[in-house]
Amino acid sequence: xxxxxxxxxxxxxxxxxxxxxxxxxxxxxxxxxxxxxxxxxxxxxxxxxxxxxxxxxxxxxxxxxxxxxxxxxxxxxxxxxxxxxxxxxxxxxxxxxxxxxxxxxxxxxxxxxxxxxxxxxxxxxxxxxxxxxxxxxxxxxxxxxxxxxxxxxxxxxxxxxxxxxxxxxxxxxxxxxxxxxxxxxxxxxxxxxxxxxxxxxxxxxxxxxxxxxxxxxxxxxxxxxxxxxxxxxxxxxxxxxxxxxxxxxxxxxxxxxxxxxxxxxxxxxxxxxxxxxxxxxxxxxxxxxxxxxxxxxxxxxxxxxxxxxxxxxxxxxxxxxxxxxxxxxxxxxxxxxxxxxxxxxxxxxxxxxxxxxxxxxxxxxxxxxxxxxxxxxxxxxxxxxxxxxxxxxxxxxxxxxxxxxxxxxxxxxxxxxxxxxxxxxxxxxxxxxxxxxxxxxxxxxxxxxxxxxxxxxxxxxxxxxxxxxxxxxxxxxxxxxxxxxxxxxxxxxxxxxxxxxxxxxxxxxxxxxxxxxxxxxxxxxxxxxxxxxxxxxxxxxxxxxxxxxxxxxxxxxxxxxxxxxxxxxxxxxxxxxxxxxxxxxxxxxxxxxxxxxxxxxxxxxxxxxxxxxxxxxxxxx
Amino acid sequence: xxxxxxxxxxxxxxxxxxxxxxxxxxxxxxxxxxxxxxxxxxxxxxxxxxxxxxxxxxxxxxxxxxxxxxxxxxxxxxxxxxxxxxxxxxxxxxxxxxxxxxxxxxxxxxxxxxxxxxxxxxxxxxxxxxxxxxxxxxxxxxxxxxxxxxxxxxxxxxxxxxxxxxxxxxxxxxxxxxxx
Numbered sequence: 001x002x003x004x005x006x007x008x009x010x011x012x013x014x015x016x017x018x019x020x021x022x023x024x025x026x027x028x029x030x031x032x033x034x035x036x037x038x039x040x041x042x043x044x045x046x047x048x049x050x051x052x053x054x055x056x057x058x059x060x061x062x063x064x065x066x067x068x069x070x071x072x073x074x075x076x077x078x079x080x081x082x083x084x085x086x087x088x089x090x091x092x093x094x095x096x097x098x099x100x101x102x103x104x105x106x107x108x109x110x111x112x113x114x115x116x117x118x119x120x121x122x123x124x125x126x127x128x129x130x131x132x133x134x135x136x137x138x139x140x141x142x143x144x145x146x147x148x149x150x151x152x153x154x155x156x157x158x159x160x161x162x163x164x165x166x167x168x169x170x171x172x173x174x175x176x177x178x179x180x181x182x183x184x185x186x187x188x189x190x191x192x193x194x195x196x197x198x199x200x201x202x203x204x205x206x207x208x209x210x211x212x213x214x215x216x217x218x219x220x221x222x223x224x225x226x227x228x229x230x231x232x233x234x235x236x237x238x239x240x241x242x243x244x245x246x247x248x249x250x251x252x253x254x255x256x257x258x259x260x261x262x263x264x265x266x267x268x269x270x271x272x273x274x275x276x277x278x279x280x281x282x283x284x285x286x287x288x289x290x291x292x293x294x295x296x297x298x299x300x301x302x303x304x305x306x307x308x309x310x311x312x313x314x315x316x317x318x319x320x321x322x323x324x325x326x327x328x329x330x331x332x333x334x335x336x337x338x339x340x341x342x343x344x345x346x347x348x349x350x351x352x353x354x355x356x357x358x359x360x361x362x363x364x365x366x367x368x369x370x371x372x373x374x375x376x377x378x379x380x381x382x383x384x385x386x387x388x389x390x391x392x393x394x395x396x397x398x399x400x401x402x403x404x405x406x407x408x409x410x411x412x413x414x415x416x417x418x419x420x421x422x423x424x425x426x427x428x429x430x431x432x433x434x435x436x437x438x439x440x441x442x443x444x445x446x447x448x449x450x451x452x453x454x455x456x457x458x459x460x461x462x463x464x465x466x467x468x469x470x471x472x473x474x475x476x477x478x479x480x481x482x483x484x485x486x487x488x489x490x491x492x493x494x495x496x497x498x499x500x501x502x503x504x505x506x507x508x509x510x511x512x513x514x515x516x517x518x519x520x521x522x523x524x525x526x527x528x529x530x531x532x533x534x535x536x537x538x539x540x541x542x543x544x545x546x547x548x549x550x551x552x553x554x555x556x557x558x559x560x561x562x563x564x565x566x567x568x569x570x571x572x573x574x575x576x577x578x579x580x581x582x583x584x585x586x587x588x589x590x591x592x593x594x595x596x597x598x599x600x601x602x603x604x605x606x607x608x609x610x611x612x613x614x615x616x617x618x619x620x621x
Numbered sequence: 622x623x624x625x626x627x628x629x630x631x632x633x634x635x636x637x638x639x640x641x642x643x644x645x646x647x648x649x650x651x652x653x654x655x656x657x658x659x660x661x662x663x664x665x666x667x668x669x670x671x672x673x674x675x676x677x678x679x680x681x682x683x684x685x686x687x688x689x690x691x692x693x694x695x696x697x698x699x700x701x702x703x704x705x706x707x708x709x710x711x712x713x714x715x716x717x718x719x720x721x722x723x724x725x726x727x728x729x730x731x732x733x734x735x736x737x738x739x740x741x742x743x744x745x746x747x748x749x750x751x752x753x754x755x756x757x758x759x760x761x762x763x764x765x766x767x768x769x770x771x772x773x774x775x776x777x778x779x780x781x782x783x784x785x786x787x788x789x790x791x792x793x794x795x796x797x798x799x800x801x
Contacts, residue, residue, distance in 0.1 A: 019668070149668075179667060223655045316800050323793060382668030390659050416689070419663060419682045479678065480663040545669045592671040599672040603661065603680060610660040611638045611653060 019149040019541070021179060021381035022140045023187070023373025026129060026153055026167065028087040028209030028236060029340060031055050032367060033136040033151075034374035035144060036383070041191065041371040044143045052366060053139075055209075057131045058082040059120035067135045079104035079263035081118045085238055086132075088210045089114055089125035090170075091162030096234075104259030113166065126170045133174035147533050149541075150177035152377040154369050156211040157183035158231030158317075158396050160442050161454050161484055168481070175530055179380040181481045184208070185215035186226055186393055187372030188338040191363060193219050200333035201227075203321075205351050205359065206369075207314060208339035210236040214318045216325040216332070222389040228324035228415045229396050230317035235310065237273070237341035243306045244269035244298065248284060251296055261288045268294075276300045277343050304346045311350045318354065324415050335359040340366050382541065392417050399476055399484060402439035402448045404429060411476050414444065418482055423475040425491075432464040436472060438497075440486050459488045459497040535581045539572055539588055546595060549602060556601040568594040632704055633687035643701055643766040645691065654688045694759045695782045698766065702779065707772045709779045721781060728788050736795050744799070748792050755785050 022035045022044070030052040034043045043051045050069075058071035059081045066074070075082045083105070089097060094109040106117035115122045133153075140148060153176075155167050164181055171178045185204035192198070199219055206213040213231040217224055245265050249255065257265070268286050275282035276298070286294045322329065335351060337359045342348065351359050363371070376391065394417050400410040403426070412422045428436065436459045443451030462470055471491040478484050487498035546569060554562060572587035634641045637653040659665075661680035666673045690696045699709050717725075728747070735743035758781055765775040 180664070220651075221655065223659065225655075316797075319800060320797060323796065376664075380664060380667040388659070390655075390662055390664060392658060392662070417685045419678050420685050421682045477682070480681075541668055542670055545673075549669075595670050596672040599670060599676050603673070603676045606660040607657065607680065610656040 019381040019383055020140075020144045020146050021149050021374075021377040021383070022136075022144075022151045023370050023375070023377045024133065024136055024151050024153045024176075025184070025187075025370035025373060026087065026132065026155075026170075027055055027369075028085045028211065028238065029055055030209075030366065031132050031136060032370040033140050034367070034370040035140065036374050036378035041374045041378075043367050043370055044140055046139055053132065053135060055086065055132055056082060056084050057086065057128045059118040059123065061119045063120050065120075065131050067131050076260060076264050076267060079259045080106055081120070082263075083116060083118075083123075083128050085210050086125050086128040088234065088238070089116075090129065091160070091164075091166040092125075104262045112162070126166050126173060129167070129170035130173035133171055133176055137174055137176055147530070147537065148176065149381045149537060150179040150377070152180050152182055152187075152373045152380060153178055154184045154187050154373045155181050156206070156208070156231065156233055157185050157213040157215050157226075157229040158211065158233045160233070160397055160452055161482075162452065163233065164482055168483075177534065178481075179377055182373060182376055182391070183213070183215065183226070183229065183393060183396075183482075184369045185213045185229070185336075185338060186217070186224065186391060187370075187376065188336055188363075188368045189215070189217050189219070189224055189372065190375050190389075190391065191368045191372035192336050192360065193217075193224060198334065201325075201327060201331055202334045202336060203318070203332050203355065204336045204338055205314070205318070205342065206231075206338035207341040207347060208236050209341065210234070210238050212236060212314050212317065214314070214321045216321050216327065223392060224389065225392045225417075226394045226415075227327070228321040229394060230321040230324070231396070232313060232317060235313055236339075237270075239310055240273050240307050240341065240344070241266055241269040243310070244272055244284075244303070247298070247302075247306055248294060248296060252292075252294055254288075254292070254294075258289055261290075264288065265294070272298055273303070273344070276303050277345060300345075307346065311346060314347075315350065315354055329355055332357075336368075337361050338365050338368055382545075393480075393482070394418060395420070395478055395482055397442045398444055399440070399442055399454075399478070400451075401426075401474060402441060406448045408441055408443070408446055408448055408451055411474065412478065416478070418478050419480050421475060421477045423473055426472045426474060427468050428462065428465065428470045428472075429467055431467045433467065433470070434462050434464055435460045436462065436470075436488070438474060438486070438488055440476075440484070454484065455486065457486075457488075457497055459490065459495065461493075461495045462490045463493050463495075465492075532579060532581045532584075535584045535588075536576055539576045539584050542588055542591060543569060543572060543576075546591065549595075549598065553598075553602050553605065556605065557598060561597065565591075565594050565598065633691055633700065636684070636687050637691065639691070641701070641704070643694075643698060643763045645697070647692075650688070650691055654684065657684045694755075694762070695779065695786055698762050698775065698779045698782065701766055702772055702775060705772055707776055709776045709783075711780055711783045714780065717780065717784070721784075725784055725788070729791075732788070732791060732795060736798065739799050741796075741799060744792060744795055748789070751785060751789050751792065755782065755789070758782050758785065 022033050025032045032043055032051055032053065034041055045051050053068045054072040056068065056071040056075065058066040058074050058078060071082055075084060091113055093112055094107060094114045097114065108115040108117050108122055113124060115124050137148065153167060153171055155164055167181060168178055185206045188204050188206065189202060202217050202219060204215045204217065211233050212235040213229065215229040216227045218227055248265055264286055268284050272282045272284050280300045282298055284294065284296050284298055288294065332355055335355045335357060342365050348359060394415045395412065396414060398410045398414045399412040400408045403409045411424050412420060437456065438459060439456045440454045441448055441451040442454050445451050459472065472488055473491055474486065474488045476484060476486055487496065489496045546565065568591040572591050575583040575587050637650055639645050639649060658681060661677055661684060663674065663677045663681055666677040690700050702709055731747055735747065758778055762775055762778045765771045765778060
């Protein structure tokens with residue numbers, strides 16, 4: 001079975017059913033879904049044969065929702081209810097979003113994450129994103145002919161905790177089990193790396209519609225190790241459109257445009273940008289709602305000049321990432337281009353100049369992220385892949401806590417490999433202080449006010465002591481999705497407090513439940529049926545996993561232990577086909593409990609084997 | 622084959638099958654690190670039982686922590702000393718030799734001047750100089766730890782390395798500042 005993919009004679013894996021899993025690229029401009037079919041990663045098209053789903057959602061007064069092309073078609077006529085580039089708002093407050101004046105939306109300030117007022121009510125960016133994800137989920141389930149075990153969803157590497165949490169919430173709202181969030185450049189590297197069986201250091205330059213990421217990876221014997229990542233989560237193709245739009249306003253002397261006219265000109269700006277990737281000159285012609293004619297010729301050279309500083313803004317993070325990885329440009333073996341914006345000739349030229357080599361563009365920059373995510377989803381779902389490989393990713397931003405004077409004490413530095421845990425001791429500053437407020441922040445700056453606040457919690461009940469004598473150990477744990485939990489413990493008294501960091505502006509469990517219940521009765525029945533199906537799938541997977549584990553490593557257990565596990569398995573089997581999801585859940589929990597000791601023994605064995613196998617191969621060399 | 626009992630409390634050197642020394646075979650460290658992560662990483666357990674997922678998370682975290690510690694010469698020196706029962710007192714013991722403190726002050730003056738004058742070349746030169754000093758300190762540390770077993774002297778060298786690491790960080794921050 002997949003747990004111990006060690007080629008040892010006589011340990012062939014039991015055949016099992018292929019589990020349906022997909023990779024989803026939830027992009028600023030377009031979104032895609034891909035899956036691994038017959039060992040090859042493929043993008044799933046819609047009924048019309050289109051792979052890209054425009055990330056556009058339109059709300060109508062009757063509550064109906066359009067997603068994709070039909071919504072995109074309406075963007076010029078119904079701009080306030082047609083949401084484009086919603087990814088830029090994920091986990092973002094009003095103050096975080098630049099250029100708001102030039103967006104045709106009615107933005108509502110809300111604690112932490114802004115919201116959008118539409119004809120169908122106020123919508124959070126999480127809800128808007130969930131509409132896009134629902135379409136992709138349906139597409140995948142129809143195309144694959146069954147319910148998904150789960151999905152890997154990609155996020156920009158430079159997304160912070162709030163943005164990641166928002167993405168995960170959107171997936172849950174869309175009824176998708178998230179197997180893992182992975183970073184877009186890493187996903188691209190998987191697609192490229194497994195394709196070319198390359199070894200060495202690679203840079204992934206990912207300029208999407210709204211975000212820029214740079215990642216430096218080392219590929220070595222099937223291990224993808226991210227060495228450093230950097231970027232700008234508010235820089236992308238949209239900014240290039242914006243430059244053309246501003247140029248048009250300046251040339252025409254227009255100002256104070258209506259929402260419709262703003263959207264019209266932005267649409268033309270984008271078309272002009274795309275034209276200039278092919279031609280040296282393009283014509284921007286539009287008639288505004290008041291009858292004014294806009295008609296200008298834009299040359300490639302002018303476009304280059306007006307976007308030069310956007311390119312510079314991508315090279316700064318690139319230099320930082322190389323510095324963090326302790327590497328020079330000459331040590332980079334290849335540069336992978338990802339994201340539709342890397343089609344612009346000036347981007348390719350700037351990257352080629354910087355890295356002193358022609359970047360790789362042989363995989364479609366729009367699809368490569370989804371293709372890589374699908375490969376990872378296939379592995380995480382437990383489908384065996386032919387080549388055994390592993391991805392080691394990092395956190396993009398440092399994590400720390402607030403100390404006296406509004407300063408940040410970094411506890412986990414950026415580019416720490418995950419999963420990771422770090423602890424640090426702090427003390428009280430007042431005599432008799434019995435409580436301590438712990439403020440968790442993310443970012444590189446020294447002042448708390450310049451970093452992003454993630455969570456605040458209190459450690460209470462510290463016995464009164466002289467200032468400086470309490471010993472408070474704060475532990476940060478980041479899981480494989482890059483999400484953080486924090487705990488604090490006063491070591492003399494053993495007083496503890498912990499918090500799973502859900503940003504203040506993230507959605508809480510209640511919000512999700514409410515949003516799900518807001519749907520109509522039909523949707524609710526659908527949800528229940530889905531929950532049951534998911535529970536059954538989980539039970540069957542668990543039974544299969546334990547069965548395989550027993551077949552393989554049953555020798556590690558005594559007769560009594562085996563019998564006990566077998567009894568729990570029989571119990572679970574007897575309820576799995578009954579339509580009672582709580583009974584199934586109970587059966588799963590009991591079996592999980594019963595296998596704790598077994599899991600421990602198997603893990604010890606794998607660790608021992610890892611080093612044993614290593615010694616063998618060293619002897620051979 | 623009888624399963625070898627793998628003690629979760631074993632030291633990091635033992636975890637990676639390396640001798641308990643400051644000077645390590647970095648190739649072996651990297652190879653053992655990858656081999657271990659390939660066995661214990663959560664990605665290998667995502668479809669298995671909760672107990673296996675939890676254990677995998679604990680192990681992968683520990684393997685990462687161990688690798689980070691042994692990979693960095695400063696952390697490795699500090700860790701090796703802690704295994705010998707010596708606390709390096711980096712936060713409390715600031716009694717550094719006078720010549721070292723003078724050198725630190727000088728470095729910071731040069732750094733400040735380079736920042737003021739936006740002088741990238743000066744930063745480059747400084748970075749090279751710091752690298753050289755760090756490398757010399759590491760060689761001395763290896764001698765004290767592996768040959769002489771003089772842990773008090775080694776402790777002092779770890780504190781010096783810590784100072785130099787801070788300077789290196791500040792140089793990095795200055796590069797970023799001049800770049801933006």
